[in-house]
Amino acid sequence: MAPRSDTTLAERKRQLVAEELRNAALMLLATRGFDAVTVDDIVAAAGMSRRTFFRYFASKEDVVVRFIADMGTDVVAELAARPKDEPPSVALRHAIWRPLAGCADQPDHAERSRIVVRLILDTPALHARWLERQIHWRAGLTAELAARNGLDPDTDPYPHLAAGMAMLALDAVLQQWQPGDDEQRLAELTDHAFAVVAPALDRPSVGAPGRVIDSPGRRQVR
Amino acid sequence: MAPRSDTTLAERKRQLVAEELRNAALMLLATRGFDAVTVDDIVAAAGMSRRTFFRYFASKEDVVVRFIADMGTDVVAELAARPKDEPPSVALRHAIWRPLAGCADQPDHAERSRIVVRLILDTPALHARWLERQIHWRAGLTAELAARNGLDPDTDPYPHLAAGMAMLALDAVLQQWQPGDDEQRLAELTDHAFAVVAPALDRPSVGAPGRVIDSPGRRQVR
DNA sequence: GCATGTCTTGACACTCAGTGCCACCAACGG
């Protein structure tokens, strides 16, 4: 019996178990709060063993953060797919939209995502892990931006800063995400955030290789 | 017996113990790496009990991160002290310079600080905690920027994003910090980073209360 | 001198996160 397309039965089983664990975890964490729920509570709710939990998730934080982080595995791919002559602000806006679109695709799924986002932003331990995930995206974006503009990310801070500003915009949107906001509202928030950072994203080097800093080493030591 | 100025003997003793613990911890962590050192190792080196360690530091991460984070307790104060008519990019540059100046004040202290910074940036767990600390600074800067420009931080993303960009610049400097760099070199790196983000910092509302967004999503009142 | 208060410390026990190890039980292929 040939496995359906590219997923084997075993893989689908794994997926199923992971989803069950994740659902039980999110349910408990969202209602009781992060610290008030132990891994034993989660596995008891999911009807599995403690050991199995850690085979699917690296840590208790991992369950929550991956729920959002998995949606952004292809931010870099999206950026790479944008036309090369597009201004960085526009290309980055499209890249950042990927995870947001993943959050908001179905209305019921959107509300669930929003609750998880709030849980992350309000729980220090989760927030820290979330930021750590962002660092990976940021590194990918940095490399892609450097390649795009022919810059050396080790000597020129622009790619690193531009990627950082894109993540800032994403953060601002998630922070402002209110109950009941639909996809269009999220798009508005995204546009609004990018309007602020765009001057820094598009100014330095639209196509010119040599960037000009009009205030290099202002010699303003103290 | 009047205590010396505003510090009592007990307080100075506490300070001494904390410093001893911190020195032992940094010594071990910097040489062996974060995960290879247990709290028991640290307290054994400092000649104290495990329990005492946790009376002075909330966690193993805390020892390392506080070493840098304590230097930035007054970034917000510095921003508040800058003249009101100064452009945000300049005022923020001075605010961010505070912790950097604290790192680089004495040459021997600078090298030690640089090693700790590298340890933080290279250790995921520490990096995450460091970013979490940054969020507190960022919240303070956001409030101060909002007050400064007469903006509502809940509806206008500018203060939040501007504060974030300042932290990005700080991050970029720390990332590029090389062995042997002196204070002037750090100042150059800071200027360089701020030159990139300045267009976004100064464009939106240098003094005018009404900000103009020329992009879709303008005039969104709610 | 002696009792009394506070403050700090060390020691013990405990919870919980996370890991290594091994035995068990399916599904598959000779």
Place this chain on the structure above:
DNA sequence: CCGTTGGTGGCACTGAGTGTCAAGACATGC
């Protein structure tokens, strides 16, 4: 029928972090 493979549960262990308590240091009042 048997060996292999892969997922699972049970168990023990390390390590972080916390609560509690008794003991010592020190200042104060009788």
